[in-house]
Amino acid sequence: MAEYSLEEKDIIKALSKKPMHFNELAHLFSLDKKGRKALKKLLKKLKKEGTIIVEGGRYRLVQEEVVIGTVLANPNGFGFLEVGEGKKDIYIPPFEMEKLLHGDRIKAKVVEFKGKKEIRVLKVLKRGTKELVCSVKKEKGQCVGIPLDQNGFHRVFLPKDTCKGLKEGTVVLAEIVRYPSKESPMLGKVKKVLGHPAEKNLIVDIIIHKYKLPLDYEPEALKEAQSLSIDWEKELKRRRDLRDQICFTIDPPRARDFDDAVAIEKTPEGNYRLWVHIADVSYFVKEGSALDKSAFERGFTFYLPDRAIHMLPERLSADLCSLKPNEDKLAFTCEMVFSPKGDLLWYDIYESVIRSKTRLTYDEALRLIVGDPVLEKKYQDLVEPLRIMEDLYRILSYRRWERGSIDFDLPEAELIVDEYGEPTAIVPYERHIAHRIIEHFMISANETVAKHLTSVGYPCLYRIHEKPDPKKVENLLEILEGLGYKVKRFSLEPKFFQKIIEDFEGRDEEHLVRFLTLRSMMKARYSPHNLGHFGLASDGYTHFTSPIRRYADLVVHRLLKKALRGESIDYEQTVSYLEMVGEHLSLQEELAEDVEREAIDRLKVRFMKAHIGEEFEAIITGVVSFGFFVELKDYLVEGLVSVSSLEEDEYIYDEKAHRLVGYRTGKIYRLGDKVRVKLVSVDEERGRLSFVLAEAQKPS
Template sequence: MAYGHITEEEVLNLLKSSNKAMHFEQIAKHLGLDKEGRKKLKKLLKSLKREGRLFVEKGRYKLTEEDTVVGTVIPYPAGFGFLHIGEGRKDIYIPPFEMTKVFGGDLVKAKVVEFRGKKEVRILKIIKRGKRELVCKIVKGKICYGIPIYDAPHQKILLSQESCKDLKKDTLVVVEIKEYPRERVPAKGVIKEVLGHPQERLLIIDLLIRKYDLPLGYPEEVIKEAQKIRISIKRELKKRKDLRDQVCFTIDPERAKDFDDAVAIEMTPEGHYRLWVHIADVSHFVKEGSHTDKEAFRRGFTFYLPDRALHMLPEKLSADLCSLKPYEDRLAFTCEMVFDKKGNLVSYDIYESVIKSKARLTYEEALKLIVGDPVLEDKYPYLVEPLRLMEDLYRILSRKRWEKGSIDFDLPESEVVVNEFGEPVAVIPYERHIAHKIIEQFMISANETVAMHLQNMGYPCLYRVHEKPDPDKVNNLIEILGGLGYKVKKVSLEPKFFQKIIEDFEGRPEENLVRFLTLRSMKRAYYSPHNVGHFGLASEHYAHFTSPIRRYTDIIVHRLLKKAIKGEDVPYEETVAYLEMAGQHLSKQERLADDVEREAIDLLKARLMKAHIGEVHTGIITGVVPFGFFVELQEYLVEGLVSINTLTEDEYVYDEPAHRLVGVRTGKVYRLGDMVKVRVVKVEEDRGKIELELVEEEG
């Protein structure tokens, strides 16, 4: 692979011939690179590092020896581990005797050897430790030690008897490592915090927060900075559009405390729809380079957990000054759009404004006003006509988007209801109805419009991009759908192809499974200054603009928009380089937020299912593997495993191409999409795992 006039070979040969590690500047100087060449060198070095062909030590790049690799340790409870050496490269086995030196997340240099015909590693050097503080379970005896429950369950960390004397066995604590393990010498640590005993209080979410090292509070300088911030509406009115008399309102979930967006609508004399999307003007309060800004960037997102939210911004900003609270003057960033009756964008304007929301509606209240509810109509008579106009515009825009090929996966979602102690008490389906879809559609329209504006103005933008799916994954999807009796004449990598698959399964028992499988065949959307469009939305230009209270990406887009509106000069290459860095960091933080939220729900669902052991439920087979099949229970939207060992009436073989298990003697088949009855037999609460057994139908 070549980067302009620089090649991988040139860089690798330089490092090889120098026989020593080199700084970036030394490499650039030896290769005689100009400004453009240096930018390309940065990308090339990053790629070589990701592939494990070189590593960085004390700021210097060093060639990885041919039989050595650099990677991150991934531990397993049984005592072995794997070394992750880069995307697209196979992880390498770490035997138990090598794992005694390391913890999960450690960056190490290791030698690759072959043992009994398989590759494994011998650790040569620990480059960087992954964590200094770990959640541990207390074990007491002649000595007291902690066993890390996530990052190194194979390790023992010695603790002082004095610190353990008042703690019961299995109490969970946060341990700070003071000495890492050496040859036959265990690690030593001190207890920093006592979390509690699992039998005495629910610790699921607390442990998850520590596992992923999520922020529980804000640095003192951030709190002080936030407390000093004030709104001067009078001063702002001199330079903003005054829309305080407009009938705009917010529509949010019932438990929402921060309100990012408000909407308003009217019909123009030409019979067009004029839509206003008002977004909280967070960038007015969060100044570039401030302590609050740096902390918000580090977090990247608000993390939503079943019993709490870990906010990106301090409460003074997120729930007060920035939030578009009803009946209060608030600073907004407005995207005003005019659509004709076919859904075409006729004109638009983007500007800073001052608004006053006339109502704070929940989605359910908005729905009742749309379909007709006398009590709510009496309470909000001035909202009935706007909401019904919004429904009309939504249907027009939705139809136009569908014609372009936009894919609506609309997967069923569930919400875990917890009581005041954080204990899960119910799983309820999260229904998306017309009110949700109206707001989603309007936000999509605003996001598209601002991305198009920045692109047309020649300004950089942090786009939300979604690439075309990988052909191999699509072929695998078609193969799976073939097992469900679905035939495809010609495979296409266009959005309409996937849209049709979902439509063809509507109303069938496998509908939600097919939606999930189709989504899984897609690439993940991410943030980048290089616009490749948004495949899933069938959009040529898309950015995130509408949620700056909970997403840092939107703050970046707001700042760029303000510069574009004012005609300010922006150093293009320097800004793009920053957006590349920010896009990578924020895409990573988004994945973390998704993973944490999903794991929290899975763990709470597992805890809830402990109360349902022995019960029989109907479910659909969502995955078939050599050791059994996974079933999603319809009532709880929770997944469990039916182990092949429990299918004792026959010997079953795994038919991988058809995604099914087939009985050798009976020919009985269990395939993806089959409806089955199962009994809940076991729950591993700490791992979120549920074991099921098949219940044979009588007769």
């Protein structure tokens, strides 16, 4: 046989017609011994690259699947491509991540390698970041920035003179000048010096720059805010004047923007007439204005431990819109009448002018409800309304419980920081009856507004919460079985999950079960398509009650005003707009949650640095092959007990039962177990705590 000069393209062309055995290919190309050896080598290479696979002894081409998605980087050097639409993320190997950054939008082909799907980059469509927060390092005469986020496996080479005036470890904001490729590293320049961690607490500043949160408003938006005023003569003529009504606000002690005020009375028929007054932000923020564009981009107010990054400038959030006591304010009112059984008998929604009589904190409201002679004397006019509110709250709460509303009510810990942003204490945050009164009244107003817009045939930006994924529910029940809880059959109805939580009330695992149940749920989101709210067991729900800090509520206010005025709208065009708004705001909400969670978690880790060597009561919240995670009872801080620290035995990981089992002693550490642990180390840079079991806890 003659030697054949074989190339990859020849093999691909042949296999594109049909799958073939090795001998078939050798025969097709008339290969001699040397040629067969070359064929084997080429086939091995194509297989490694994921171009071909072997099935039933035959080589076949992998059908090329091209996808577009967003890169999710891992600090360990690999990543995943998020392709959306409920599809599973696809693995990105380290050699492809060399040229990618977290958040990049790319086009890629999907290949199979060692039986698993992974991607090969075809094109970077859009870069996810232009700036990186980096820690400055000096390496072999080079000035290098190490990103302090998911991109930490990359290095940013900075101009040499940058390092001359900076101490090693200084944190900077680096602007990317050249993106990484296989041939060349990433280049950048220092845009801003944030400081050195040893000299200043940089945690919140780093997070703000990491997530690119907007610290400043556009000059045009600020100019608009300063020029705003109220035409009182006109507004008093066209609005309902409720300034004489005894209404008031109930908020946390440090609140500065007051979205909502409430008032109540008992009718002669024994019904409850409730007024929920909401700040009329839409009077000031007009569609298409600079203020509106700025508010839409932010979507939310971002609450951080030492500051808030407001959706609206302070002139609006803390002054014009805020329902401050003893000032005339423009409001949007939802007035509702409930029967003694909690039935909504009647409602009205209208624009109003109100004057809050006082500003109460939640704790003050509670003391007035249960009886505090000093406060009762100070707020004589509020005692009766608050106690009527308590009665209505209990009626509404029971009614919602009857229909299946799920109360996740996870324990919270408040992080106290000083004027320099340093964490000084972690204290339990108590949610009591005063919180619940306001919470239930806001739910009623939100449901009523959603009901109204639906009934008049207007579109609405609903707050939807879909039924959970059955697979996640099965996983939840599998975990609960390890806690001794057995279910004969499950249903995807709110009542089923409500019962799970109730069955664990009072047990050590109660808070863990609430968290696990919440984790099995879908995420609530914004949409113009009413799919109901599963967690509240509600047929229709929206967000109407917090327009100072949520853009969704502002959108609903505008729709309501148009509906109340009988304005004609293009229904399909409005729905299309609301789909876009809902998608954007759902993403912004996720961002706000990530930012707030990371800031609190990292500051908690910093606070725990002063407690190294101390022992704590904890509960096991997660079990993995390399150890188990614990949450401290007092501080609600999570950390890891490494399996390597359990030196008295070798432990086997029982994944299905979520436990570690001692090979010799039979000692078991399972999800939900109470343990006593000692804090041994704190990794501030990665935000991690390491624990070991306290001596008294170790098996002998």
